[in-house]
Amino acid sequence: MTEITAPKSPVTSAEFADEIREQLKYSQGVTAEQATAADVYVAAAKAVRNHLADAWFTTQADTVNGNTKAVGYLSAEFLMGKQLENALLNAGLTEQFDEAVKSLGFQPKDIVDAEYEPGLGNGGLGRLAACFIDSLASLGVPAFGYGIQYKYGIFKQKFDEDGKQVETPDYWLNNEEPWGHIDYNRDQKVSFGGEVVEEDGKKVWKPAWSVRAVPVDYLVPGYKSQRVNTLRLWTAKSYDEFDLLAFNKSEYMDAVKPQVKAENISKILYPEDSTKVGKELRLEQQYFFVSASLHDAIRVFYPGQDKPDLTTFPNKITFQLNDTHPVIGIPELMRILIDEYGYDWDTAWGVTQKTFNYTCHTLLPEALEVWPASLIGELLPRHLEIIEKINEQFEAELKAKGVDEATAKDMAIYTGDSVRMAYLATYGGSHVNGVAELHSQLLKDVTLKNFSDAYPDKFTNVTNGVTPRRFVKLANPGLSDLITEGLGTDKWVSDLEMLEGLVPLAQDDEFVKKFAAVKAANKHAFVGFAKDHYGLDIDENTMFNTMVKRLHEYKRQSLKILAVISKYAAIKNGTVSADDILPRTVFFGAKAAPGYYLAKMTIQLINNVSKVVNNDPDVKGKLAVHMLPNYNIEMAQNLIPATELDEQISQAGKEASGTGNMKFALNGALTVGTLDGANVEIRERVGAENFFLFGMTVEEVDKLYADGYNPAKYYEADPRLKQAIDLVAGGTFSNGDRNAYAPLVSDWLTKDWFMTLADFSAYADIQAEIEKLYRDPLEWNRKAVLNVANSGFFSSDRSIEDYLERIWHTGPLA
Numbered sequence: 024m025t026e027i028t029a030p031k032s033p034v035t036s037a038e039f040a041d042e043i044r045e046q047l048k049y050s051q052g053v054t055a056e057q058a059t060a061a062d063v064y065v066a067a068a069k070a071v072r073n074h075l076a077d078a079w080f081t082t083q084a085d086t087v088n089g090n091t092k093a094v095g096y097l098s099a100e101f102l103m104g105k106q107l108e109n110a111l112l113n114a115g116l117t118e119q120f121d122e123a124v125k126s127l128g129f130q131p132k133d134i135v136d137a138e139y140e141p142g143l144g145n146g147g148l149g150r151l152a153a154c155f156i157d158s159l160a161s162l163g164v165p166a167f168g169y170g171i172q173y174k175y176g177i178f179k180q181k182f183d184e185d186g187k188q189v190e191t192p193d194y195w196l197n198n199e200e201p202w203g204h205i206d207y208n209r210d211q212k213v214s215f216g217g218e219v220v221e222e223d224g225k226k227v228w229k230p231a232w233s234v235r236a237v238p239v240d241y242l243v244p245g246y247k248s249q250r251v252n253t254l255r256l257w258t259a260k261s262y263d264e265f266d267l268l269a270f271n272k273s274e275y276m277d278a279v280k281p282q283v284k285a286e287n288i289s290k291i292l293y294p295e296d297s298t299k300v301g302k303e304l305r306l307e308q309q310y311f312f313v314s315a316s317l318h319d320a321i322r323v324f325y326p327g328q329d330k331p332d333l334t335t336f337p338n339k340i341t342f343q344l345n346d347t348h349p350v351i352g353i354p355e356l357m358r359i360l361i362d363e364y365g366y367d368w369d370t371a372w373g374v375t376q377k378t379f380n381y382t383c384h385t386l387l388p389e390a391l392e393v394w395p396a397s398l399i400g401e402l403l404p405r406h407l408e409i410i411e412k413i414n415e416q417f418e419a420e421l422k423a424k425g426v427d428e429a430t431a432k433d434m435a436i437y438t439g440d441s442v443r444m445a446y447l448a449t450y451g452g453s454h455v456n457g458v459a460e461l462h463s464q465l466l467k468d469v470t471l472k473n474f475s476d477a478y479p480d481k482f483t484n485v486t487n488g489v490t491p492r493r494f495v496k497l498a499n500p501g502l503s504d505l506i507t508e509g510l511g512t513d514k515w516v517s518d519l520e521m522l523e524g525l526v527p528l529a530q531d532d533e534f535v536k537k538f539a540a541v542k543a544a545n546k547h548a549f550v551g552f553a554k555d556h557y558g559l560d561i562d563e564n565t566m567f568n569t570m571v572k573r574l575h576e577y578k579r580q581s582l583k584i585l586a587v588i589s590k591y592a593a594i595k596n597g598t599v600s601a602d603d604i605l606p607r608t609v610f611f612g613a614k615a616a617p618g619y620y621l622a623k624m625t626i627q628l629i630n631n632v633s634k635v636v637n638n639d640p641d642v643k644g645k646l647a648v649h650m651l652p653n654y655n656i657e658m659a660q661n662l663i664p665a666t667e668l669d670e671q672i673s674q675a676g677k678e679a680s681g682t683g684n685m686k687f688a689l690n691g692a693l694t695v696g697t698l699d700g701a702n703v704e705i706r707e708r709v710g711a712e713n714f715f716l717f718g719m720t721v722e723e724v725d726k727l728y729a730d731g732y733n734p735a736k737y738y739e740a741d742p743r744l745k746q747a748i749d750l751v752a753g754g755t756f757s758n759g760d761r762n763a764y765a766p767l768v769s770d771w772l773t774k775d776w777f778m779t780l781a782d783f784s785a786y787a788d789i790q791a792e793i794e795k796l797y798r799d800p801l802e803w804n805r806k807a808v809l810n811v812a813n814s815g816f817f818s819s820d821r822s823i824e825d826y827l828e829r830i831w832h833t834g835p836l837a
């Protein structure tokens with residue numbers, strides 16, 4: 024890697040204060056004396072954005088004029104988190120900002136807190152996209168993130184009096200949003216519906232309606248790279264705002280119909296995670312942003328050219344498809360090349376296949392997107408024709424390869440009834456990757472086995488990562504300072520494998536004690552955060568044990584809550600003596616998709632267990648449980664550094680990678696987890712003796728499915744489990760109502776698809792080992808230090824370097 028230098032501190036804090044004052048005066052229309060924290064936040068955001076502008080322009084110019092292939096990261100979600108602190112860090116303005124706002128009479132923290140977190144993603148997949156564009160910019164690789172600027176992001180989660188999840192809309196654009204720059208002059212037209220006709224022997228699509236895709240540009244500053252890339256999020260506008268004729272007839276609702284229809288496309292993020300939602304609007308969203316992005320890339324790389332030579336397109340930019348959501352881009356590029364630019368099929372296919380690559384994010388078959396052919400035919404008739412033709416060509420290719428007919432049929436992209444987007448992506452691009460070693464292997468062995476047999480060279484792995492800027496440097500300043508002290512340099516922030524230099528320090532008791540002090544300070548800080556944000560009183564002299572992630576059956580929040588209930592019962596019954604109880608505070612955070620019945624019921628159960636346990640004087644000081652509302656990036660940044668034990672307890676073979684697991688290890692939490700996703704690689708790197716492993720392996724899970732799984736057997740066999748489930752069924756957490764959780768209880772006892780019950784005993788047993796270690800703070804913290812020291816591999820910088828080498832075949836700008 025080339026040596027990178029920090030930008031010279033461009034201004035003094037007094038000058039930066041003046042810049043903020045100027046923004047307040049000329050842009051906000053308030054004086055420094057009138058300004059609130061929210062005003063100063065907007066002004067500071069604009070001031071820092073100005074500092075990044077020149078680097079943004081040079082990066083764009085070098086991207087277009089240089090010979091370095093760019094990366095286009097196509098993703099329906101970018102879960103960015105708050106921007107101000109990150110922008111200040113990367114602009115080298117953190118200290119100037121702190122001093123400047125103090126001189127204006129504010130606390131830096133209050134200004135940073137005034138930012139409203141944009142929630143343009145559901146969870147791991149969207150956060151991965153955000154980490155990746157941060158790393159691309161930090162590595163100096165020319166890149167565009169392309170997505171949708173949803174008007175409403177992921178819902179805000181609250182709980183009602185019964186502990187049920189209540190979803191409220193996320194009005195994130197209700198106040199001035201200073202980061203996005205809307206560029207009406209770089210718009211694109213995206214069309215839908217209508218029919219395909221033949222004119223002069225050529226297919227011509229006559230769409231029925233169109234929307235105007237307007238880009239909103241976000242700066243993506245690299246850390247110490249002097250590069251600023253672009254995140255271009257599309258917003259949908261109507262061409263015919265208003266039907267005056269209807270208005271004049273007093274048909275007011277009809278008058279705004281065209282506008283409503285068009286603008287609906289970017290109105291809301293689908294609040295789904297890991298499940299497929301077959302909604303017409305969702306297909307419209309996908310096509311909307313992908314079509315606009317492909318046309319935009321042509322505009323950017325062939326400026327002002329009427330007849331560009333698009334056979335060079337794959338040398339200009341390579342597109343990564345983040346899951347199947349943008350896969351409609353494959354037939355769209357074919358259509359653009361053939362219908363709009365007159366290329367023949369084979370040339371178009373060569374360009375298209377070279378341009379795209381596909382990241383698969385799941386193993387759950389129900390999460391692989393399949394669209395009804397009739398829906399595609401209605402919305403995108405020309406694309407359906409192209410997909411049919413791609414499928415014909417694919418079948419011929421398989422036949423030529425000697426693939427038998429039955430197998431070829433199983434592999435069909437187009438079945439006559441439906442279109443399988445994962446298969447289209449696999450055939451239509453150059454590479455397919457899974458997101459952790461185990462996941463990539465299972466893709467080849469199971470999910471996409473036939474494809475891997477027919478096209479073995481396409482398949483590769485890139486293990487996920489997280490950005491050390493946000494998730495260590497910003498989230499955990501105490502640990503960051505200690506790491507810098509230990510290594511004698513802060514270069515680790517952009518070269519995270521340097522953390523290995525801490526391995527010898529794990530044997531230095533003084534260093535380990537300093538680490539323990541940082542953890543204690545982070546716990547103390549989180550107690551304050553929890554008091555401010557949730558009104559909770561938390562005992563910081565307890566073990567902080569955290570499970571935060573989307574609520575999904577395969578992630579098995581049920582396993583955790585059953586173990587908590589069992590512990591509660593043991594304390595109540597006196598089966599454990601007071602001396603043997605290790606005081607713990609258990610934190611959950613999880614949103615459930617609004618239509619996901621069992622997931623929502625699990626949230627309700629956790630909330631009501633929390634109520635009972637936290638109000639029971641018998642367990643006071645020994646066990647507390649909190650379901651924190653609205654898990655988001657801000658909560659992650661505050662809770663993860665304070666966590667001592669984290670939970671990664673999905674059923675083996677179901678979590679593709681996980682990235683929460685990486686954030687925790689990098690912040691010195693010990694993990695209790697299964698051999699699933701990236702847990703496998705984390706454990707390999709941090710050492711088996713520094714990781715609490717339990718539960719069935721993928722092979723054992725498969726065997727149990729094959730042998731016939733009977734969860735009731737496990738319920739009968741372990742009295743701890745039986746007691747926990749009986750308490751739920753008996754109404755202990757529902758004021759005596761025995762029906763409240765009946766669907767959940769019945770699922771556990773008769774179905775339990777993700778084998779929570781089968782893994783319960785191993786999970787309950789390993790708690791003793793965890794608690795024994797925790798009673799020896801020096802040894803616990805030594806292992807925590809070793810987790811930090813050996814987790815440098817899980818930087819998203821490393822993930823991006825793997826993509827560059829294995830898939831994109833490009834690199835930093837010269």
Ligand SMILES: *Cc1c(COP(=O)(O)O)cnc(C)c1O
Nearest residue numbers: 146147572655656659681682683
């Ligand atoms: C990291 C992160 C996730 C992903 O967590 P997993 O445990 O990998 O599922 C989800 N949501 C937020 C807010 C995150 O920061």
